[in-house]
Amino acid sequence: MTDPASTSTTTSSPARRPLFSATDLALVAAFAALISALAYVGAIPVGGTGVPITLQTLGVGLAGALLGPLRGFAAVALYLALGAIGLPVFAEHSSGVGVFTGISAGYLYAFPLAALLIGALVKYVARDAGKTRAIVVFACAFAGSVLVIHPLGIAGMKLHQDVSWATAAGWDGPFWVGDVLKTTVVALVAAEVHRAFPQLLRRG
Template identity: 75%
Template sequence: MTTTARPVTAPARRRLSTTDLALVAAFAALIAACAVVGGIPVGGAGVDITLQGFGVLLAGCVLGPLRGFLAVALYLGLGAIGLPVFSDHASGLGPFTGVSAGYLWSFPLAAALAGFLVKHVAGPARKTRTLFVFACAIAASVLVVHTLGIAGMKLYLDVSWDDALRFDMPFWLGDVVKMALVALVAAEVHRAFPQLLHGR
């Protein structure tokens, strides 16, 4: 008696649904709205404090790594093609090579990392707990946003690492407040929609 071996097939990848795409677009619009709210200039590098970071990390913590990344990438793409969605209503490719370029380039990565941490580290049991979501958001902000932001200012301004770090320091208190708001909102969203991160 002989048996015929069945070919091994890889599991089909789950594609983004219409709902996924709508969420990506909605969060890209939210980030744009956060960015155009009047920025507050701080420090000596000419980089404004805005609500951009709130929108970026909220996208990651709520949507997960893939959709969060895509939402931020869409936002950056809209700005790159000329829509005035960056701080001070800026647009085009200039901001991607300016003093705040490191922060802009960091945003998709930070959203992806925050989403990964909420989904896989906090997990189903703790994604509804504000403290754990806050830890995920602040980790992404410190490890990605501030690190690349400091590197960008060092390169653009041709200053020392110490000076670039000093220029970045005024943003820390604001980030703690913004990440606390991210945690409060994201935890409530996951309580209301426990399947939101499923499969993403």
């Protein structure tokens, strides 16, 4: 005989929701494509390192600020995976696993972590405080650059080129002005989108 208690428990337990819905997956794919497209814009090598200035970090910031930590991380991770398997989605149409051991590898490793941090700050600090204003989102997004992207980028250049921290930091210097401008765009766009669609971050 079937135990009524176990039957009741089985039938009453709710089905586990998937981590990502179909809409979530579509957003993740769309933002991975956006970052791929932005990697081609600019691609201006600076200094003696050959590391180009691109709009990749704009896409990374938008992914985190608009999609939240989980989907933002997934979008950037998908972008990196596409490049790793050979699609020319990195700066200057480069691709392959070799890029992840190159001079710009530190920046690439930093991207998904930055999206995770930016998304968490926007979702749990800015949104829950009712402050998804542009200036607050700017602070959240800029934290991703200051705390993650630039430190890991500097570390990657130091290790690859076997130079001092000061030299690597000097190579990183030209990227700061562009990051301020790109973070401003992220803040303005994210603030308007979240004002129009306040539910966007609920599953982020």
